[in-house]
Amino acid sequence: MVNLLEAAKFTVYRTPVLNRLMSPQYPYKLDPGELCAMVGFIDATRGTGAAVVEIGVAQGDTSVFLLEHLKTTGDDRTVHLFDTFAGFTETSLDHEVQARGKKRTELDKFRYGDEARFNANLRRLGYSRFQVHSGDAAEFDWPSLGPLGAVILDIDLYQPTIEILEVIFPRLVPGGGIVLDDCLPDTPWDGSLQAYEEFIQDHALPFERAGHKGAVVRAPE
Numbered sequence: 125m126v127n128l129l130e131a132a133k134f135t136v137y138r139t140p141v142l143n144r145l146m147s148p149q150y151p152y153k154l155d156p157g158e159l160c161a162m163v164g165f166i167d168a169t170r171g172t173g174a175a176v177v178e179i180g181v182a183q184g185d186t187s188v189f190l191l192e193h194l195k196t197t198g199d200d201r202t203v204h205l206f207d208t209f210a211g212f213t214e215t216s217l218d219h220e221v222q223a224r225g226k227k228r229t230e231l232d233k234f235r236y237g238d239e240a241r242f243n244a245n246l247r248r249l250g251y252s253r254f255q256v257h258s259g260d261a262a263e264f265d266w267p268s269l270g271p272l273g274a275v276i277l278d279i280d281l282y283q284p285t286i287e288i289l290e291v292i293f294p295r296l297v298p299g300g301g302i303v304l305d306d307c308l309p310d311t312p313w314d315g316s317l318q319a320y321e322e323f324i325q326d327h328a329l330p331f332e333r334a335g336h337k338g339a340v341v342r343a344p345e
Contacts, residue, residue: 152185152186152189153186153278153305154186154278154335154338155334155335155337156335157333157335157336158335158337159186159335160334160335161301161334161335161338162190162274162276165273165274165299165301165303166190166274167197168273168299169274169297169299170197170201172297172299173201173270174201174270174271174273174274174297174300175204176190176194176273176275177269177275177292178190178203178204178206178275178276179206179207179275179276179279180206180276180277180280180305181206181207182207182237183236183237184205184242184245184246186276186278187203187205187246188246188249188251190203190276191203191251191253191254194253195253200253201253201273202254202255203253203254203255204254204257205242205254205255205256205257206256207242207256207258208237209237210237211233211234211235211237212232212233212279213260213284216279216283216284217232219281219282219283220281220315224282224318226315227312230312231280231312239256239258242256260284261279261284262283262284262287262288266291266295267295270295271295271296271297272292272296272300273296273300274301274303275296275300275303276302276303276305277303278306280306280313280315280316281313281315281316283315283319285316285319286322286323289302289319289320289323290323293327296343296344297343298343298344300343301340301341301342302340302341303334303338303339303340304338304339304341305337305338306337306338307320307333307338307339308337317339320341323341329341
């Protein structure tokens with residue numbers, strides 16, 4: 125059976141068109157630098173009990189990365205995973221269109237999500253130390269999670285990003301931090317950048333780049 129499987133792989137790998145099935149690809153929406161920053165915050169807060177969080181999970185590739193890192197390093201914390209599973213909220217979209225001049229057609233995405241399927245996919249891969257929170261993360265009862273160690277904030281739009289930053293920043297433990305995605309100018313998703321720049325200015329924090337398009341907020345020392 126093993127020899128047959130290897131023979132099949134040999135054939136597929138060398139057959140035009142079919143070889144695309146075995147071609148390497150980068151599966152994550154976050155840059156390596158963003159993922160490295162998140163790993164740093166996870167490792168720095170291990171043993172504190174502070175929560176590990178991803179806000180905006182899409183189909184779950186980065187969720188798998190986080191779960192695998194905790195599993196392989198013996199970190200028994202639960203990963204808390206947030207998404208509406210129905211795209212952006214109407215309030216957030218309205219703000220982008222009316223206050224930021226964005227085109228709704230550029231932003232009206234990520235409606236393919238399904239909470240039950242997302243849960244099933246992670247459990248099929250053998251993961252159990254996670255909890256899914258369905259709904260608007262800006263309205264979540266964040267004190268219920270206790271202190272926060274490492275957070276990926278990847279919800280792209282201005283209003284939910286600034287609201288969540290304000291509520292989670294005071295909950296970070298020393299050594300912890302927040303990784304924000306899509307902090308680049310002149311893109312449909314630059315509401316994240318605007319929220320980040322306003323937040324760090326209000327809190328006298330430095331601009332810290334992570335990878336090509338990410339940015340970091342570190343816990344106060």
